Amino acid sequence: MQQTSEILRELKIKVTPQRLSVYLAFNKARGHLSADEVYRAAQKKVPAISLGTVYSILENFCAKGLLREIKIDFNKSFYEMKKEPHHHFSCRICNKIFDVHMPVCSALRTNTVDGHIIDDFQGYFYGTCAGCLNGKKKK
Amino acid sequence: MQQTSEILRELKIKVTPQRLSVYLAFNKARGHLSADEVYRAAQKKVPAISLGTVYSILENFCAKGLLREIKIDFNKSFYEMKKEPHHHFSCRICNKIFDVHMPVCSALRTNTVDGHIIDDFQGYFYGTCAGCLNGKKKK
DNA sequence: TTTATATCTAGGAATGATTATTATATAGAA
């Protein structure tokens, strides 16, 4: 898509088919994707794309502020389109990740604490998700 | 130490020299230790201890509520003696981890959100620590 | 349009923290 190229160019990101396919994967999924999930989605547009390239693109997009890395899962990273700051919830049963609809309290938006300068904050909740509470099967 | 054995027994943790050495490593260091740091500290008391055993003990201590796992660093876990809930700060320059002396706001202590049941919360800040701001050398 | 070049990519190897396996040792109960 032409407009997607524009978005990347505005961020000084060199436009390549691989990068477009990664961007579109997030645009379509709208959730939290692992590197492997991005890889599989991108392959539909660019079959020859390599996983190493996906990692490289994810790193680049995060550096440019397009994506945000989430380390709530103890085994691997997830990525999402950067939007308003919000916390995340990880279900110990089904391992799904949810956005938490709770205002991020102002104290967390401070940019300094104990003399340290803060440039990012991540809030992670762990427990049992609503779906699993209702007896739904493990994914 | 006899009293350390008592603490473990009360938690139904079988007392072994390896477990005592791991417990004492945290008792002495009082900070946030990686598995490898625990391993090296424990070796001073039990030279033949294996890294696998350290991981096994860390998992056991966490399950019994003695330790808490911290995944603020993107590469490896850290562990600390469980105490009052608090946030953590990770310096992008020196990679040190600091406790954050800021009250954990009450909204974060809720035990349910969006229909999910919460049993744990982790708050991670990232940025530049006070020491690095003052021009101290990278560790 | 052609050219130049800085950057990107594919493929494969390497890394490193963590987990799994299994034979042996042992803490704690009887």
Added chain:
DNA sequence: TTCTATATAATAATCATTCCTAGATATAAA
């Protein structure tokens, strides 16, 4: 002291992520 469930040591396996490099290509300049 004997018994047995559990812990340990040593080692191999896992697996997400990073590193490496030769060749490809997007973009800016000519």
